[in-house]
Amino acid sequence: MSQANSSPIPCETVETLLVELNIPSDMDLVNMVVDLGTSMIGLKGFSADDVSALRFAIHETMVNAILYGNKDKPDARVNIKFYLKGDCFYTDIEDEGTGFDPDLLADPTAPENLLNVHGRGIFLVKNLTEDFKVKKLPEKGVRVTFCRLKRLER
Amino acid sequence: MRVKSRERDGVTILDLSGDITIGQGDVELRKEISELIFNEKKKIILNLRKVDFIDSSGIGEIVRSLTTIQKNGGILKLLHLEAKVRDLFTITRLITVFETFENEKDAVDSFN
Numbered sequence: 001m002s003q004a005n006s007s008p009i010p011c012e013t014v015e016t017l018l019v020e021l022n023i024p025s026d027m028d029l030v031n032m033v034v035d036l037g038t039s040m041i042g043l044k045g046f047s048a049d050d051v052s053a054l055r056f057a058i059h060e061t062m063v064n065a066i067l068y069g070n071k072d073k074p075d076a077r078v079n080i081k082f083y084l085k086g087d088c089f090y091t092d093i094e095d096e097g098t099g100f101d102p103d104l105l106a107d108p109t110a111p112e113n114l115l116n117v118h119g120r121g122i123f124l125v126k127n128l129t130e131d132f133k134v135k136k137l138p139e140k141g142v143r144v145t146f147c148r149l150k151r152l153e154r
Numbered sequence: 155m156r157v158k159s160r161e162r163d164g165v166t167i168l169d170l171s172g173d174i175t176i177g178q179g180d181v182e183l184r185k186e187i188s189e190l191i192f193n194e195k196k197k198i199i200l201n202l203r204k205v206d207f208i209d210s211s212g213i214g215e216i217v218r219s220l221t222t223i224q225k226n227g228g229i230l231k232l233l234h235l236e237a238k239v240r241d242l243f244t245i246t247r248l249i250t251v252f253e254t255f256e257n258e259k260d261a262v263d264s265f266n
Contacts, residue, residue, distance in 0.1 A: 027177065054239045059209055063176055109247040117218045119208035120246050127245045 012131040016084045025076040025095070030062045033080055040082050041089045046150050053128040054089065054148050061093045061144050067144060069095030087128070087150040092143055099142035102126065102134055155179030155205075157186050163264045165197040166190055167233070171204035176214030183212075187219045196228035197265045201258070203234035213242060220252065233261045 018040050023029050037058045038051050046054075054139040062078070070076035100122075106113050108120045126132045129146035136142055155172040168186060173179055190198060200216065202208075216232075223230045232254045235243060243249040255261035 004205070055207065056209065059175070063209070063211075067176075077261075114247060114251060115217055115221055117214040118210075120213055124210060124242060124245060 014085065015090075018084060020082075021080045023078055023080070025066045025070040025073060025078055027063070027066055027072075027114045030059060033062055034058045037044070037082055037091060039079075041148065044084065044089065044150075046089060046148065050089070050148050050150060053069050054091070057125045057129050057146055057148070058091055058093075059145070060125050061091070064121060065093050065095035065097070065144070069097030069099075071097070071120040076080050085147070088147040089150070090131075090145065092145050094137065094143045096141045099134055102132065155182050157182060159186070159190075162258070162262050163266075165199060167199045167201055167258070167262075168193045169201045169204065171206075173203060173207040173209075174215065175209045176211035176238055177208065179208075180211045180215035183215045183219060189220055191222065191226045191228070193211050196223075196226075198223055198228060198230050199233050199255075199258075199261050200230065201233040201238055202236065205236065205239060206226075208239055208242065213248065214248065217248065229265065231255060232266065233258055 016103045019036065021033065021036070023033070034055055041054050042051050062080075065078050066072060066088065070078065076096045079092075081090075081092040083090045102122055105122055106119055108114070108116060108123050113119060125146060129148050131147045133145045134142060135145070155170060155174050155178060160169070164256050170179070170183070174183060187198075200219070220230045230252075232252045234256065235254055240249070243252070253264070255264070265266040
């Protein structure tokens with residue numbers, strides 16, 4: 001599960017939608033979304049390393065959307081989109097929350113935070129993916145976007 | 155997640171398998187560690203060989219295990235960090251906090 005570059009990468013701009021889902025904010029559905037995303041990336045010729053990184057990133061972002069974005073409210077929704085841009089597999093996950101600034105999150109690798117129990121999820125997603133973005137949506141909600149660039153097996 | 159506890163030369167080894175994730179494996183691991191502390195076990199190894207997937211809550215729970223055991227005068231070491239798990243521990247620099255082993259005998263002998 002190799003680390004990715006944090007900076008945006010020059011992917012093709014043509015977007016090929018693979019699947020879009022709108023589901024209830026329910027922790028029991030996280031594995032279904034993870035399985036769908038990782039099946040798709042596997043079918044598109046990405047490596048086992050890419051699949052592992054995406055499995056982690058989709059799982060963490062879904063948990064974040066349901067528990068923190070939607071505050072575990074059962075009537076809230078989560079919208080998920082998987083799409084390709086050239087050799088980049090993109091994931092968008094939207095919740096109904098107010099969002100967060102990923103640049104303001106504490107660095108879990110700082111000596112004073114190293115033994116904290118919490119605070120590693122988004123940090124790891126940013127490190128395992130490229131083009132990580134958090135965007136407030138015009139009416140309500142937040143969209144987290146990240147992609148994984150196809151790479152060779154280690 | 156499933157946990158099997160066994161003893162080898164005075165060291166308690168917890169064989170973990172399955173997923174260590176939010177609301178599932180993390181809670182079970184916490185209970186297991188509390189029980190070991192209650193039973194005054196001081197030398198503990200977490201064997202991660204059969205862990206399929208770990209999320210940030212699972213990683214946090216292993217950190218909590220370390221600090222809880224240390225506060226109670228014990229020592230925790232990790233065994234068989236498979237590549238995907240090792241990557242996560244490397245990115246978060248937790249690899250610098252834990253003593254890790256690839257061989258069970260070496261891990262057990264390191265307590266003596």
